[in-house]
Each structure stands twice: as C-alpha cells, then as structure tokens.
Amino acid sequence: MRDLITVAEFTIKDMIQRKSFIISTLIILVLIVVGFNIPNIISKIKGDSDWNDKILLVDSENIFEENLEALNTQDIGYNFIIQNEKIDEQEIKNKINNGEIDSCLVFTKADNEVVINYYVESAVSYGEIPQEVLASFENIYKNVQLSKLGLSNEQLQNLNMPFNVNTIETDENAASGNQFIIMMLSILLFYAIYFCAYQVSSSITTEKTSKIMETLITSTNPRTIVLGKTIGIGIVGLLQIILIILVAVISAISFLPEGTLDGLFDMTNITPMLGVVIIIYFIFGYFFYALLYALTGSTVSKPEDINSANGPIAIIAVVGFYLAYFSMMNPSSDINVIASVLPISSPFSMPFRVMMGTATISELIASIFVLLVSILVVAKISIKIYSSAILNYGTKLSLKDMMKIYKNEK
Helix, strand or coil: CHHHHHHHHHHHHHHHHCHHHHHHHHHHHHHHHHHHCHHHHHHHHHCCCCCCCEEEEECCCCCCCCCHHHHHHCCCCCEEEEECCCCCHHHHHHHHHCCCCCEEEEEEEECCEEEEEEEECCHHHHCCCCHHHHHHHHHHHHHHHHHCCCCCHHHHHHHCCCCCCCCCCCCCCCCCCCHHHHHHHHHHHHHHHHHHHHHHHHHHHHHHHCCHHHHHHHHCCHHHHHHHHHHHHHHHHHHHHHHHHHHHHHHHHHHCCCCCCCCCCCCCCCCHHHHHHHHHHHHHHHHHHHHHHHHHHHCCCCHHHHHHHHHHHHHHHHHHHHHHHHHHHCCCCCHHHHHHHCCCCHHHHHHHHHHHCCCCHHHHHHHHHHHHHHHHHHHHHHHHHHHHHCCCCCCCCCHHHHHHHHHHHC
C-alpha cells in the first residue's frame, strides 16, 4: 500500500510540473473566460452597451393611430421614441451620427402596403430590423384595422387568442430533462475519461525513454506501478476537470447578464443521486480506458510511436462515445440499453439515461457489474503484458507478440 501511494504521489508531482499540462490547462481556462466575455467584448467594440436600444419611430401619416406608445410597455428590450410629425431625412442622419438615437423607422403608406424606411449608421453593424420589433408593428396595425370594424374588446381578444401547447408522451419510459445539459455533461465526461486515460500511456512511454522505469521496476512490482500511475493521473485529471467547471461557473455568474442562460441550463434533473452515478462511472470508465492505455504505453519505447499504438483504443473510445450520443438522440430506442451495458460506452451513456429517467435500477446494476468485470479482465491482461513488455526498448510490440507474452505469463 505504501508503494502504491509513493508511485501515485510521484505521478501527481510529475504531471502537474509538466509544461504541456500547465500550458494546456491555462489555455482552456483563458478560452472559457474569453468565451463568457464575448457579449462584453462586442459591447466594448460597439462603444455602448445599449447601442441598439434607442429607436425613433416616425408616423407622420398616423398609420398606427397613436398606438405605438404601447411598444414601450411590452418589454421588447428597446427604448422607442415616438414622433408623429414629419422629420427631414438630413435631421435623422444628424441624430444618428450625433448618437442621439441608434436607428430610425419612418412609416408611410402606399399602394395598400406599409413602407418602412430603416435608417442606421451601418447596415453591416446593425443588420435588419429586429424580427420581434417588426412583429409588434404588424400586430398593432392589425388591431387598429380590426377596431375600425366595430368589434368589441372580447371579439378582438378572441382574434388574438394565444395557443398553449401541452406535450403528452405515451411512452412510460419517455425521456425528460434538458437536452443541452445532457449533451454538455456527456461531452465533459468523455473529455475527462478519454484525455486523462490517454496520459497514462504517454507517462509510461516517457519514463521508459528516460530510464526512470528501470528504477521503479527494481523498487516495486509492475502491478503497483500500473495501479499507482493510473490513480495518480486520475486524481490530477479529476482536479483539472473540477477547476475547469469552477472557472466556467464563476465566469458565467460574473460576466453574463442575469438570466441569459436560464433557458439553456435547466438544473431540475440534477440530483445527488445523479452526482453519485456520474462519479462512479467517471472512476470506472477512467480505470477501464486507463488500463487499456497502460497496455499500449508499455508496448512502445519511443514517444513518437505512442499515437500509432494508441490508435485502436482511441477508435474504441470514439465509437463508445458516438454510440452513447446516438442513443441520447433517440431515447426510446433499444440501442440505449446496449449502449448503457457495453463497457466502451456505458460511462458516457448510463449517467444520462439516469438523468433522463429512462434507466431502471436493474439496468443500472447490470451496467455497473459488466463494467467492473471488464475492468478486472483488462487489468489482469494489462498487468501481465506490462510485466514482460515494460523493459522492452526495441521495436513496438505487435498484437501477435502481446498474445504470445500473455500466453507465456499465463
């Protein structure tokens, strides 16, 4: 046990001192902070945080019969300045160029249609008339015309009756929950498992090149080295993911306007039970892939060969992720059960079947059992091949060589 802790501590210190790890982590954190600051950056470039708020509406022909004032009570997000007197075009341009207003809409009526002249400083910067504003104009004009028909307020309300849609699912196991949250957590879990596990093979190959492995192998047994390095890198990876999440949450709270992400981040399905399930599958999924990468890392002696050796494992991981992804896109499909039981995909699939409410207790137990057995099988094979291949400084071992080594060890 002491040797296991020693190897894990050595691995943790080695990982956090690597320039590549420090730089990559800093780049990710900077990108997160910059990403959440994009609205503020755009506002700074525009020079004013409410650059498109002041809109002058000129209705000199009284097309809307003085009903445009209602726009300021609809909370559309713009400050409308209403003018019923005709205004010269040059005066409009002066107001925009001087910053008194940001845009101007002049309404005229011709040939049974309402014509809107839209004045802005730059069409490239400001774009077209906001659709929600245009829809409000159309609604007000329609109500004005309907009122001329002598309809009562009740009849007008019936003509503008809103539609309230209720979705009723017939499948008793139908999925529920925020799809965006589910996808983001799935991608994050895949990143955590895959890239942390990948570091195991890279670490083993690097230490073989520097001959550190010879010192380790004479101090302790191969099993302790494999498990110690796997645990050490897993701890560093977990701390890195926690740091990324904390920075993302702090950045969102600090830099985004209040309520910006309310529609996307519905956290009602995030429960303590789900948190426990995610942690279990992160640990088991990481160990499953990390032990596979430990196997490939011990078969090569040059860092430049590590990518080709890890290729098959990377393909397996990507197939597992996309199997989970496609099952989430179709929650009622039978492929969900397959994806949540197969060890290559269950770490990415089962936590979010639990979140969507489509997984049963028996399926969850079966999935964990299969994944745990797979880890034990992979660990047994990896440690045996690792024991014989770790001091190999020749060419990369082929699959045939590994099978021969395992048979001899057995």
